[in-house]
Amino acid sequence: MGAPGSVAVIGVGMSKFGENFDMSYTDMLVDACCEAFEDARVEKSRIEAAWLGTYLPYAWNIEGVSGSSLAEPLNLFPIPVTRVSNYCCTGMEAVRGAALAVASGEYEVALACGVEKMRDVTSRGSLVSQHIERGHPYYCKGRTAPGIFALMATRYMHEYGITHETLSKVAVKNHRNGAMNGKAHFQRVITMEQAEKAPFVVEPLRLFDCCPTTDGAAAAVVTTVENAKKLKGKDFSVIRGMGLAVTEGYFTVQMTPSFTFTGFRATQKAAEAAYKQAGIKEPKKEISCAEVHDCFTITEILNYEDLFLAEKGEGWRMIENGESALGGRLPVNPSGGLKSFGHPIGASGVRMIAEITNQLRGRCGERQVEGAHTGIAHNLGGPGAVATVFVLGKPE
Amino acid sequence: MVGIKSYGVYIPRYRLTGALLREAWGSGPAKGERALANHDEDALTMAVDAVENCLMDGGVSAVDAVYFASASAPYLEKSCATTIAAVADVREDGVAAADFGGSLRAGTAALRAAADAVVAGSAREAVVAAADCRLVAPGHPLEGVLGDAAAALLISADNPIAVINRIHSVSAEFMDIWRCAGDKFLKFEDAKFILEKGYGAQLKRALDGLLDRCGLARDAPAKVVFYAPDAAGLKAQTKALKVKPEALLEDPLLDTVGNAGNAAPFLALAAALDSAEPGDRIVMLGYGGGADAVLVTATEAIRDYDNPRGLRAHLAARRELPAYTKYLRFRKLIDTEEIFPFSPYPLVWREQKANLARYGKKCNRCGTFSYPPQRVCRNCDAKDDFTDEKLSRTGKVFTFAKDHLFPSADPPVVMVSADMDGGGRLYAQLTDAAPDSAGVGMKVELCFRKLHEGGEHFNYFWKFRPPLIED
Numbered sequence: 001m002g003a004p005g006s007v008a009v010i011g012v013g014m015s016k017f018g019e020n021f022d023m024s025y026t027d028m029l030v031d032a033c034c035e036a037f038e039d040a041r042v043e044k045s046r047i048e049a050a051w052l053g054t055y056l057p058y059a060w061n062i063e064g065v066s067g068s069s070l071a072e073p074l075n076l077f078p079i080p081v082t083r084v085s086n087y088c089c090t091g092m093e094a095v096r097g098a099a100l101a102v103a104s105g106e107y108e109v110a111l112a113c114g115v116e117k118m119r120d121v122t123s124r125g126s127l128v129s130q131h132i133e134r135g136h137p138y139y140c141k142g143r144t145a146p147g148i149f150a151l152m153a154t155r156y157m158h159e160y161g162i163t164h165e166t167l168s169k170v171a172v173k174n175h176r177n178g179a180m181n182g183k184a185h186f187q188r189v190i191t192m193e194q195a196e197k198a199p200f201v202v203e204p205l206r207l208f209d210c211c212p213t214t215d216g217a218a219a220a221v222v223t224t225v226e227n228a229k230k231l232k233g234k235d236f237s238v239i240r241g242m243g244l245a246v247t248e249g250y251f252t253v254q255m256t257p258s259f260t261f262t263g264f265r266a267t268q269k270a271a272e273a274a275y276k277q278a279g280i281k282e283p284k285k286e287i288s289c290a291e292v293h294d295c296f297t298i299t300e301i302l303n304y305e306d307l308f309l310a311e312k313g314e315g316w317r318m319i320e321n322g323e324s325a326l327g328g329r330l331p332v333n334p335s336g337g338l339k340s341f342g343h344p345i346g347a348s349g350v351r352m353i354a355e356i357t358n359q360l361r362g363r364c365g366e367r368q369v370e371g372a373h374t375g376i377a378h379n380l381g382g383p384g385a386v387a388t389v390f391v392l393g394k395p396e
Numbered sequence: 397m398v399g400i401k402s403y404g405v406y407i408p409r410y411r412l413t414g415a416l417l418r419e420a421w422g423s424g425p426a427k428g429e430r431a432l433a434n435h436d437e438d439a440l441t442m443a444v445d446a447v448e449n450c451l452m453d454g455g456v457s458a459v460d461a462v463y464f465a466s467a468s469a470p471y472l473e474k475s476c477a478t479t480i481a482a483v484a485d486v487r488e489d490g491v492a493a494a495d496f497g498g499s500l501r502a503g504t505a506a507l508r509a510a511a512d513a514v515v516a517g518s519a520r521e522a523v524v525a526a527a528d529c530r531l532v533a534p535g536h537p538l539e540g541v542l543g544d545a546a547a548a549l550l551i552s553a554d555n556p557i558a559v560i561n562r563i564h565s566v567s568a569e570f571m572d573i574w575r576c577a578g579d580k581f582l583k584f585e586d587a588k589f590i591l592e593k594g595y596g597a598q599l600k601r602a603l604d605g606l607l608d609r610c611g612l613a614r615d616a617p618a619k620v621v622f623y624a625p626d627a628a629g630l631k632a633q634t635k636a637l638k639v640k641p642e643a644l645l646e647d648p649l650l651d652t653v654g655n656a657g658n659a660a661p662f663l664a665l666a667a668a669l670d671s672a673e674p675g676d677r678i679v680m681l682g683y684g685g686g687a688d689a690v691l692v693t694a695t696e697a698i699r700d701y702d703n704p705r706g707l708r709a710h711l712a713a714r715r716e717l718p719a720y721t722k723y724l725r726f727r728k729l730i731d732t733e734e735i736f737p738f739s740p741y742p743l744v745w746r747e748q749k750a751n752l753a754r755y756g757k758k759c760n761r762c763g764t765f766s767y768p769p770q771r772v773c774r775n776c777d778a779k780d781d782f783t784d785e786k787l788s789r790t791g792k793v794f795t796f797a798k799d800h801l802f803p804s805a806d807p808p809v810v811m812v813s814a815d816m817d818g819g820g821r822l823y824a825q826l827t828d829a830a831p832d833s834a835g836v837g838m839k840v841e842l843c844f845r846k847l848h849e850g851g852e853h854f855n856y857f858w859k860f861r862p863p864l865i866e867d
Contacts, residue, residue, distance in 0.1 A: 150797030254823030
């Protein structure tokens, strides 16, 4: 039994995303999961198995090392709970595990939850220090997360002749969307002038080109489509396709002579796999909204191309002509994206699937994509090493 | 006949100018400049550069000894000579690597040991590298006088460009400059006392003794080059040694490089050899707890000797330090953000062939080159079927980024991914360059630098820099 078309997302939930100084890892996890149970209209006791996604436990706390970090705060014993980690694809990896388990027939109802507590240390002390102080002692010393994507931006700008203004337009769009989202980290619009005058982080990327360092948790309850109909009528989304691709990345990609620095093969391969499962032949026409991995503004532009929403070298036109804005041909990141929603690594993928599920259910208020029928969610991790694409649709 | 087969120098790009020091302290002459090691350089990395410039891509199969001499080695206990040997790809078995230190005469002592070893037949060829990066307290008058540099000689009986005729040593117990264990800065005795009883007296004794033993008249040498602590010392010594004016170096390097410690007499020797004709006799004098006098005579082979990466190229490739505070950061004279990356030594040891000698792997089946080395070919899936091949030293920037997040004594850190001539792509820091000079397509060359002090030891790896010689 395959997952495509047979597994549904029946309930989603999330904590407030942001600098949650007053919330612990478990506080956020409990908020997200309990909201998802309520939304799914299932009792906690119906959950037969769970997947927990946390990218970097042990860096600041022991929480998130194993499935027990989910079971203990929810008092969810003694069901099997698996903790997963797969760079920035960690959240979608949790949903993928739960969906495959349901599709296999092993469980009827499963939970996926992603949590990351990043701001108990300075933002510089979190991911930045991971790059600076961990990893290989020589190769790539000097790399930071924005540093990797700045290499992409330099090369993309060199090849296609765009200027930084195009990047700023991505930030302005995503901030505008985030301002309509009560759980986003940043809920304010920014101007082009602010984005263009912001200080450099890693040239050519400026402050507003970068997603923030954020705390957050998100959860999703999955079950069979058959069961979903019984529980929720038509108020759920159907997982029509899932793709995870692993390619060269992290330390090796910058040392690979064939790497173009203008796209990620992992995204392309994950998209191809997911579209094939979903029977999508013309993504540009068949997809009505997308949550893509905009860790940096340049990444969103590369994603347009890698997800086949734009031709190679033409991604920048989607932002320039407003196609990816709310109200445009194919709204991208209606939630505000990682850029303004924030990017608690393990939570992001689950949060994106939650956003698409809610778009398909028509529950997104002023940021609702009109007539949304098919949406994709995309995670990119370990720059180029891993990518996950989900295709979600409405029930028949 | 045993002699110098080749010689190399290294002068760091940064110059600390008298004008900048005057601006910082409000006193001192606002003229001249000295070479300044970048924040990622030390005596060891400079020696590596000098050795590479000396060997000029020549083979090292006959090198049986590698000697490193410095009064400012990065380690008090741990060989630097073995690092130099590993980077220069000198084999391990049958090679004597040794560290000379504790004195400004460590360099000439190492030269003497190398010459003796080749004469005795215990080494076919020997590499001698001398380097210094010495410190005085901020604001000390010698701050603008001490210079950072390195030089290297390849000693061999195989067609030398200059024969080593004789080395005469004077060893004398004397306190002039010293640094106790744990001291960061040099300490000095009275300058006039040193000039009269130490430096002034001992250099003369060494020169006199050498000329006497060789039966040479005072005006026989075409050049007499010698260590000089500063301009005043140079002037006094020139007079005391009674050197004829034409035997002096046109540029004694004090106002350009500065007093480069153990490297100083070797740099002066390089300057003399650069303009030597066959048959020219050159005397080189090293000082410290006595003095060493070395007589060499240029051979016919010097006519064909050409080293484009010599003194002239190094003096031309200069970059003025823009702010005195940068000097303080470079030498860790002010506290700034420190990073302590993970660096377990077993990993460092395991990978040294790739990381020090830059060996990658070339697939025997499809020819694909991989660096860092792979076990399964990325192109054809062959497993463990490779031939060792070196990553080349030159390449071209494919893309780059200027990182303001990564802590550095010289921000921003410019990260470069460059296609290397001969295959492979390397991602590493760009150093010695103005950040604004970086661009796609820029030519770069690799240099061996200190990356960080993770694992409580120095971690050296390769960085990019603008080529020493522009096309």
